[in-house]
Amino acid sequence: MAGLYVHIPFCQGKCPYCDFFSLAGAQHLLPQYSFSLSHHLRQWAQSGKPGESLATVFFGGGTPSLLEPKAVGAVLEEADRLFGLESAAEITLEANPGTLSLEKLHGYRSAGVNRLSLGVQSFAAENLSFLGRLHRPGDIKESIIWARRAGFDNLGFDLMFGFYGQTHRAFLGDLQRAVDLAPQHLSLYGLTVEAGTPFAELEKGGRLLVGTDEKWAAMFREADDFLGHHGFCHYEISNYAQPGRDCRHNLVYWRRLPYIGIGAGAHSFFASGWGERWAAPDDLGHYFSRLAEGENPSLRLEGFSREQAMRETLYLGLRTAEGVSEADFQNHFGSGVAAAFPRALQHLGKNVHKEEGRWRMTLEGWLIYDHLIQEFF
Missing domain, CATH: 1.10.10.920 (Arc Repressor Mutant, subunit A)
Structure with missing residues (x-):
């Protein structure tokens, strides 16, 4: 069992808490980048890695839903040609509400995507504003309706909690709204202030208050209890799923199974020996240059003892x-x-x-x- 991770480092706007490699306002580079992804796949195939068919594919970011369905389909077709996609492969695309349409979702589904992970974060407008999200509550419900009309029966939501100003009642309200919309998967992430982010600068200057550890812990326990009563299995620290709906791609990571990564900033892992990790540069210029020179942009970072x-x-x-x-x-x-x-x-x-x-x-x-x-x- 092997996985493929596809990193799409483009966003409409950079969220103030995000420390992932992503670029705002660079969507004009998407056509070139989309072409480069298939080239990167061919470089991996020439290396003989991962040496087995793909059971999972995950388009992450950034905002993968900025990619046109045709570009997603091209990556999947090339991955299938080079490595083989298992017949029941889980193919996930992360999407932000507000970047979707019914036509686009039909396109993703036709391209082979069978699992959608929506970056909901909160159902409350004031919380979305605090978190720097560009979508509004109405966009969330609309995206879910469209996704189901397009044939998606495996939906996941990301929610954030534990930030200053979020009450326990509001958090439980978010959980209730999520459950009412009947997703198959929920990821709950406590807000952490990462170095180098706008939130870190605000906190350093005393202009951002963060939630306490006690508040985080209380909400963590509340979520475990609430979601357990609604049929969700707490199968990983931050993740809940309906029975049989665990994110199989994430299980590849946690079980230390092999996966290849394509795209700028993408990591890869191979289980040969005691394991080795590779990474592509998180710089588009360097990434494009390596591919233009006929080289695999991913380089070996470390081998494990x-x-x-x-x-x-x-x-x-x-x-x-x-x-x-x-x-x-x-x-x-x-x-x-x-x-x-x-x-x-x-x-x-x-x-x-x-x-x-x-x-x-x-x-x-x-x-x-x-x-x-x-x-x-």
Whole structure:
């Protein structure tokens, strides 16, 4: 099982909290960029990677819904020709409400996209304004209606929480509105202020107040309880799904399975040896130049040692409800989890437990995951 990630680093406007590689106001470069994506795929094929067919494809960004359906279809056709797309491949496109139309969604569906991830963030106009989003609440409902008319039966929403001024009542209101619209998947992201973003500058100057850890934790627990009562499985720290509707592409990441990345700033991972990670430059000029010279713009960043691979297996696996299989860990690394990390497990205490042959983190452990996971490093 292998995945393909396609990075589309173009946006109508840069959100003040976003630290991903993306460019606002550069959509005139989209035709050249779209052509380059197929060229990048051919470079990977010449290298012999990933060496297996593709079970998942994910168009992320940026704002992938700025791409025309014809361009999306061209990438998928080339990926199928070069690597083979499995018959039941999950093909996801991230989309922002306000960038869609019924005609465009029909085009994406005809091109092969079968899963849509909508960047909703909030259903409240004042929260959307605070977060710098360009769409309005009405755009969200309209996009969902169009998506279903176009034949999409696998929809996911992204929501944000924990920011200053958002009340618990408003957050639960967002969750209720989301559930009422019957998505198959929900991703909930607590707002964090990342270095180098406009929000970071505002916070530094005392012009931005952020939510407290206590508020974040309370909302995290509320979401787990509320969504559980509405049939959603909390299958990863930030992700919930109806039974059988987990995002399979994200599972590729968390299970440390191979994936290739195309597009400026895209990362790739291959499981050969103990694993190796590659990355394309997050600079369009450099990216275009490498392709013009007949080179793969993705370069090898690092190779993992056995110990590094063990740590990353736990780092990623403990994010998920399925956890880490003791038997698989033993078979792959020649050592059990407890034998490899006795001190770390002792420090983690009741936040991590072994049940039915799998190591899992508790809900309370997930709340302080970033702190706890440092025990393995």
